Amino acid sequence: MIEFRDVYMVYEKNWYALQGINLRIEKGEFVYVVGPSGAGKSTLLRLIYMDLFPTAGEVVVAGYSSSRIKPKEIPYLRRKIGVIFQDFKLLKDKNVYENVAFALEVIGTPRRKIKEKVLKVLAEVGISHKRHAFPYQLSGGEQQKVAIARALVRDPFILLADEPTGNIDPEGTREILELLKNINTSGTAVIMATHELSLIERFPRRLIRLEQGRIVEDTGVRS
Numbered sequence: 498m499i500e501f502r503d504v505y506m507v508y509e510k511n512w513y514a515l516q517g518i519n520l521r522i523e524k525g526e527f528v529y530v531v532g533p534s535g536a537g538k539s540t541l542l543r544l545i546y547m548d549l550f551p552t553a554g555e556v557v558v559a560g561y562s563s564s565r566i567k568p569k570e571i572p573y574l575r576r577k578i579g580v581i582f583q584d585f586k587l588l589k590d591k592n593v594y595e596n597v598a599f600a601l602e603v604i605g606t607p608r609r610k611i612k613e614k615v616l617k618v619l620a621e622v623g624i625s626h627k628r629h630a631f632p633y634q635l636s637g638g639e640q641q642k643v644a645i646a647r648a649l650v651r652d653p654f655i656l657l658a659d660e661p662t663g664n665i666d667p668e669g670t671r672e673i674l675e676l677l678k679n680i681n682t683s684g685t686a687v688i689m690a691t692h693e694l695s696l697i698e699r700f701p702r703r704l705i706r707l708e709q710g711r712i713v714e715d716t717g718v719r720s
């Protein structure tokens with residue numbers, strides 16, 4: 498479902514953020530991406546949702562190739578890829594319900610359908626009781642649950658998580674990992690960049706380790 502074929506990424510002259518990445522990730526996998534700061538984790542994730550295009554080589558996601566995808570096809574691919582970040586990226590002037598609903602409004606989902614889907618996903622992530630709250634009224638863990646709800650409401654087949662627990666306390670971190678596990682069990686591939694080795698020990702899954710833009714370890718599927 499995701500394939501990297503000899504991928505190189507250069508942001509600035511002579512500085513390789515990724516060099517010679519070859520990788521396959523199948524439908525429904527759970528994959529950790531680890532490595533020191535600057536190793537290329539975020540770059541790898543951004544290439545998957547085609548926020549970036551490789552300098553050399555090819556990334557193929559759900560049949561779309563980075564070399565051949567047309568600009569008008571990119572939004573269709575992105576609809577099917579949920580992304581969450583360390584800093585949540587919620588809209589500050591919208592409440593919880595509106596933040597999640599907005600993800601459907603921008604793709605033209607009918608109003609009645611939006612309400613049904615948003616209420617369902619808020620219940621799934623356990624944040625329904627805060628649906629009228631604004632982001633500043635929520636803890637980090639709660640804000641990340643809203644971000645997860647926003648990603649899930651479009652029924653993605655891949656969820657990318659870029660250090661999702663970096664700003665969350667240990668209790669919130671456990672809850673977020675539990676949610677990501679459940680999302681994966683229901684069939685969505687989860688690819689998570691993280692620093693937190695304790696998470697990985699508690700829930701061992703395939704681990705890809707990057708160092709200076711290269712894969713130095715890939716355990717393959719562990720379940």
Ligand SMILES: Nc1ncnc2c1ncn2[C@@H]1O[C@H](COP(=O)(O)OP(=O)(O)O)[C@@H](O)[C@H]1O
Nearest residue numbers: 508509514532533534535536537538539540541
């Ligand atoms: N927008 C950018 N412009 C220039 N260099 C960048 C940019 N984003 C990342 N880099 C560089 O690419 C390398 C990999 O970065 P990144 O993928 O963010 O690593 P990680 O997420 O593992 O910390 C680093 O050397 C970083 O400085």
Ligand SMILES: [Mg+2]
Nearest residue numbers: 538539540659
């Ligand atoms: Mg990063």
